[in-house]
Amino acid sequence: xxxxxxxxxxxxxxxxxxxxxxxxxxxxxxxxxxxxxxxxxxxxxxxxxxxxxxxxxxxxxxxxxxxxxxxxxxxxxxxxxxxxxxxxxxxxxxxxxxxxxxxxxxxxxxxxxxxxxxxxxxxxxxxxxxxxxxxxxxxxxxxxxxxxxxxxxxxxxxxxxxxxxxxxxxxxxxxxxxxxxxxxxxxxxxxxxxxxxxxxxxxxxxxxxxxxxxxxxxxxxxxxxxxxxxxxxxxxxxxxxxxxxxxxxxxxxxxxxxxxxxxxxxxxxxxxxxxxxxxxxxxxxxxxxxxxxxxxxxxxxxxxxxxxxxxxxxxxxxxxxxxxxxxxx
Ligand SMILES: [Zn+2]
Ligand SMILES: [Zn+2]
Numbered sequence: 203x204x205x206x207x208x209x210x211x212x213x214x215x216x217x218x219x220x221x222x223x224x225x226x227x228x229x230x231x232x233x234x235x236x237x238x239x240x241x242x243x244x245x246x247x248x249x250x251x252x253x254x255x256x257x258x259x260x261x262x263x264x265x266x267x268x269x270x271x272x273x274x275x276x277x278x279x280x281x282x283x284x285x286x287x288x289x290x291x292x293x294x295x296x297x298x299x300x301x302x303x304x305x306x307x308x309x310x311x312x313x314x315x316x317x318x319x320x321x322x323x324x325x326x327x328x329x330x331x332x333x334x335x336x337x338x339x340x341x342x343x344x345x346x347x348x349x350x351x352x353x354x355x356x357x358x359x360x361x362x363x364x365x366x367x368x369x370x371x372x373x374x375x376x377x378x379x380x381x382x383x384x385x386x387x388x389x390x391x392x393x394x395x396x397x398x399x400x401x402x403x404x405x406x407x408x409x410x411x412x413x414x415x416x417x418x419x420x421x422x423x424x425x426x427x428x429x430x431x432x433x434x435x436x437x438x439x440x441x442x443x444x445x446x447x448x449x450x451x452x453x454x455x456x457x458x459x460x461x462x463x464x465x466x467x468x469x470x471x472x473x474x475x476x477x478x479x480x481x482x483x484x485x486x487x488x489x490x491x492x493x494x495x496x497x498x499x500x501x502x503x504x505x506x507x508x509x510x511x512x513x514x515x516x517x518x519x520x521x522x523x524x525x526x527x528x529x530x531x
Pocket of ligand 2 (some may be wrong): 288289290291292293294302303304305426
């Protein structure tokens with residue numbers, strides 16, 4: 203089958219690899235499409251993937267073969283998370299599922315940017331979901347990224363009427379804002395690119411700026427740092443109110459700014475990270491998408507699998523916001 207694989211370069215190579223086989227429990231899924239995630243790009247940029255790997259995890263597909271006790275059937279159109287936690291270890295007992303060693307070592311096989319994957323029985327039990335009929339493939343591919351946002355928002359303990367600031371209006375920032383609106387928060391966004399500021403306003407953000415006005419300093423209950431640029435760390439501290447919360451939701455190239463100990467201590471701030479969703483968040487994300495509460499039309503550009511390197515280039519150069527790789531039907 204056709205796949206695009208990582209070979210220690212900044213581009214993916216086209217390859218003919220073996221189609222996964224069903225030898226025990228689980229399913230073979232024909233991939234319809236897969237979103238290109240910021241984390242795929244970070245892996246490429248910083249050589250964090252293993253040679254020969256197939257990247258991609260925001261999959262939409264159809265079950266083609268199955269041997270399961272779960273009730274899924276051949277022909278079901280599904281989305282699935284890529285990792286499954288054990289639900290037994292200390293991390294899992296404290297809801298830090300993404301830190302569980304079983305979570306980290308489980309995966310869809312071989313990855314999303316190819317024609318077929320193997321989904322284990324555990325994936326079917328825990329994180330595969332049937333896509334409602336009225337939801338398009340493309341919209342359904344946003345289940346995992348929306349679930350990532352939902353987990354961050356849920357863990358921020360947001361309440362109706364809270365004010366939230368999102369720093370960085372890439373695809374995650376624009377999704378996070380819409381998720382926050384669904385919780386009844388008032389949402390402000392900021393980004394250096396004016397077209398993204400306008401897009402945010404069009405998607406229902408209450409305010410959006412290229413430069414946040416100074417008089418809003420220390421006024422936000424929650425700040426979501428999703429820019430991936432360490433220069434925005436001081437901004438998050440400037441605009442969060444005393445006693446407020448900062449969510450760190452992006453990796454940065456270097457940690458040279460360091461940990462602002464005294465500011466966090468004297469201002470009674472809560473700072474937390476949020477990494478990868480739990481199955482509860484996947485389920486709730488699909489519900490939000492089904493209800494039409496998340497708009498993606500203006501965020502996403504579709505590319506055929508053979509143009510995946512163009513999709514990567516266009517994402518990195520900020521020409522587009524989010525790429526959806528169309529693979530089959
Ligand atoms: Zn993702
Ligand atoms: Zn565990």
